[in-house]
Amino acid sequence: MSLKKFLRSPRGQFRLPLIRSFRIVATGPKSPGLRFAEDSCSNQRELKEIPLMKRSVLNPLTTALCMAGIAGLPAIAQAQSDAVAGQPVQTLPAVTITGDREGYQPSSSTTATRTDTPSLQTPQNIQIVPQAVIRDQNALTPSEALRNVAGVQFDFGFNGSMQPLIILRGFPSASMTAMGPMSGMSTYYLDGSKVTGVPINMANVQSVEVIKGPSSVLYGRAEPGGLVNVVTKPISSVPEFSVEQTVGQRGLSRTAIEASGALNEDRTVRGRVAASYHTSNSIRDFVTDRLGAFNGSLAWVPDARTSVTATLDYTDQRYRTDYGVPAVGSRPADLPWSQQFNDSPYLSSAKTASFKLDVSHQLNDTWQIKAKFLSLRSDTSEMDISPYRVDLGAAMAPDQACPGTGNPLCRYYFYVRPNGRYQLDQFNTDLIGKFQTGDIGHTVLLGLDTYTSKKSGTTYFQQISAVDIYNPQLGGTPAFDAAMSMPTEIDDRNRWTSLYVQDQLALGNVFLTGALRHDRTSAIYAPPGTEPNKQSFTTPRLGAVWQFAPNQAIYVQYQDAVSANNGRDTVTRAPLAAERAKQFEIGHKIELFGGKLSSTVALYELTKRNRGGSVPIAVAPFYDTVTIGKARSRGVEWDVSGQLTKRLSLIASYAYTATEVTEDPTYQGKTLANVARHTASMWARYALDSQWAAAGGIFAQGQRQGDVGNTFQLPGYARVDAMLAYKFGLASSKASLQFNIDNVFNKKYYTGSHQFVQDWIKLGDPRTAKVTLRVDY
Structure with a gap:
């Protein structure tokens, strides 16, 4: 049985669910009483309002016990009546007691099932990086937060540090094969909606969720390793x-301001505004990242059954991509830490605006409806210079040629897009019902999902001066000249309309999950005029959980998945079969110390089939996409996070990941790129007293x-x-004043490489000191 908090008053005793952080507000004359509000990592909601008798006071014991409750201990809040017959009624002034959750215990999540199912009863590995971890580690980029999760690794990635290309269980979160070898834009989910090529503003992030394994049954076409869902602040x-200000070495600075609260007396209208600006240079030559962001939200919550929230978001990102160093022999070239070869005279950019509408209404005691609409538009300019050892034959002068040995390197405005446009529209509605049929409990989900995305803009190819990797002469690269370039038009569109159904059955301590989704899809990545590849799919999901103890469970699951649409053969225009995947998984979950510490161990086998591959051709775009193979990932993952003691919090992970290309005319038997067999992390925080805290951690890859x-x-x-x-x-x-040192021992290391190119190996940052001052009013 879970711990409870009790509140006694002259009218009786009230029972409230255990909450880890809350506010107590003595309300005004129109509604005198105590209002308890929970502030969890994922949401905030009022739990109970208790009217006060005549004239009441909070005694010191109440306050002390409530503050102790922040650490997850049960408490008794007692309101004592001092009413004396004949005395006039007096109203207390408003009093607010606030507390912040500092432990690393994960908050609840609805992402894996789209319902409010406890993690112990969910047949899937779900990991959450809470805001307490993000803040303690001063994680300014998505990759810094995700390194805490087992099985997460990184590919090369384009578009600056705010858009990493994530690898989950051996497979990148965006297909690197289906649309040609140079693609690979960051793909993730923003509050449950799929977005691509959009920067993540970490100043507005409440938590980062990682749902491991295929999730396309509930979320549509997606890569099979899993999904990353970024939860924004509520x-x-x-x-x-x-107000928060971070400064650090090499021009690092981030300023963040946010305000939130009720806009009327009865708190039915609430608002939030936030703004931030992040800028950083790098030890790497010419590399820079800048991100300005604004977020505004307005919510109408007329009662506990209904909420409507509208959000406007705008980001302005400017960057110059770090193209890393080339390989020499079987290792990265031994070059100065600062050296890289993208000295484009332009900064690439993405100016993105989005509107999101969330509606939730409890129809009756059984049924609830939720709807979400997202419309996003982004104006982009991709103007990086790409070093590449292969001479593609477009040189206009002798100093632009290269022999193909890796030194010198040819350089290109490689399919740059000076004026690009990305647009996305998604509508989703869920009908959720909870009811009994005999002794069987049901949580039924019925959903409709429509999704449309399009990227447009002429791309250009131009060969420019080559560079000696040991003696580069950079900084004077000529401007892009469209007249000297080869233009290319690509029709890049993706659309689906889907219906899905899920039933979660509760049979005592056994919980079964069955889901089915039907998609009608249309996608294309080809020259204009090419007929889209239209396909339909039906995909299943099955899972079972045995909760054999109140705090422990084992689970098993099978999932099928629809991955990237391969479009059409570049040369013959014949439709290609979509990339597909399937996964088997078994795991164990346990919650210790009253739910303050959680652990998940998972074993899985994940197979991706119909993998797209590329063969070289002599004309633009110089490759042909075909369906050629199959790859498999097998592994063990262990994640643990939460509080070990009142003072000590921990988040740790280990993953063993064994990958192999099992069918491919060229690469059969090879290991998937950028996937270490062993990865591990551990970060611990110790509260020295009520004011001082120290933390440290290690992050390792094989x-x-x-x-x-x-x-x-x-x-x-x-x-x-x-x-x-x-x-x-x-x-x-x-x-609070916080001092962080990343890479304490100044270890030189490599974060990832482009899997089709030997010349783009990205380095990690050297030792970096950061100081953050935060003030909460």
Whole structure:
């Protein structure tokens, strides 16, 4: 049985669910009473309002016990009546007691099942990086947050540090094969909606969820390794205002301001605004990242059954991509840490605006409806210079040629897109019902999903001066000249309309899940005029959980998945079969210390079939996409996070991932690129007292193959980070000063490589010191 909190008053005793962080508000004269509000990592909601008798006071014991509740201990809140017959009624002034959850215990998530199913009863591996971890580690980029999760690794990735290309269980989150070897834009989910090529503003992130394994039954066409869902910060029902400033080495700076709270007396209208600006240079020559962001949300919550939230979001990203270093022999070239060869005279950019509408209404005691609409538009300019050892024959002068040995390297405006446009529209509605049939409990989900995305804009190819990797002469690269370039038009569209149904059955301590989805899809990546590839799919999902103890469960699941649409053969225009996948998984979950510490161990086998592949051709785009193979990933993952003691919090992971290309005319028997067999991480935070805290961690990867041909390897590494924080009062506000050192021992390491190119091996950052001042009003 879960712990409970009790509140006694002259009218009786009230029972409230255990909450880890809350506010107590003595309300005004129109509604005198105590209002308890939960502030969890994923949401905020009022739990109970208790009317006060005549004249009531919170005694000191109440306050102390409530604050103790922040650490997850049961407490008794007692309101004592001082009413005396004949005395006039007095109203208390508003009093607010606030507390922040500092432990690493994961919050609840609805992402895996689209219903509010407890993790112990969900037949899937779900990991959450809470805001407490993000803040302690001062994670300014998505990859810094995701490194805490077992089985997460990284490919090369384009578009700056705010858009990493993530690998889950051996497979990138965007297909690197279906649309040609140079694609690979960051793909993730924003509050449950799929987006591509959009920067993640970490200043507005509440938590990062990783749902491991195929999820296309509930979320549509997606890569089979899993999905990353970024949960943005919620609107508060009580007034909040904060300012945060981070500064660090090499021009690092991030300023973030946010305000949130109720806009009327009865708190039915709530709002939130946030703005941030991030800028950083790099030890790497010419590399820079800038991200300005604004977010505004307005919510109408007339009662506990209904909520409507509208959100406007705008980001302005400017960057110059770090193209890394080439391989020499079987290892990355031994070059100065600063050296890279993209000195484009332009900064690439993405200006993105989105509108999101979320509606939820409890129809009756059985049924609830949820609807979500997202419309996103992004104006892009992709103007990087790509070093590449292969001479593609477009040189206009002798100094632009290269022999193909890796030194010198040819350089190109490689399919740059000066004026691009990305647009996305998605509508989703879920009908959720909870009812009994005899002794069987049902949680039924019926859903409709429509999704449309399109990327447009002429791309250009131009060969420019080559570079000696040991003696580069950079900084004077000529401007892009469209007249000297080869233009290419590509029709890049993806659309689906889907219906899905899921039933979760509760039979005592056994929980069964069955789901089915039917998709009608249309996708194309080809010259204009090419007929889209239209296909329909029906995909199943089955799972079972045996919760053999109140805090433990074992689960098993099978999932089928629809991955990227391969479009059509570049040369023959024949339709290609879509990439598909299937997974078997078994796991064990346990929650310790009253739910403060959770652990998940999972074993899985994941197979992707109909993998697209590319063969070279003599004319633009210089490759042909065909369906040629199958690859498999097998592994063991262990994730643990939460509180070990009142002072000590921990998040740790280990993954063993064995991958193999099982069918392919060229690469059969090879290991998938950028996937280390062993990865591990551990980060621990210790509260020295009520003001001081210290933390540290280690993040390690074994050796990885750098490309699909396994022609070179990225060496393994272990990186150590540390943190020291101090909290103090500042007038009537709370403040904290935090000092982080990343890569304490200045270890030189490599984060990933483009799997089709030997010349783009990305390095990690050297030792970096950061200081953050945060003030909460």
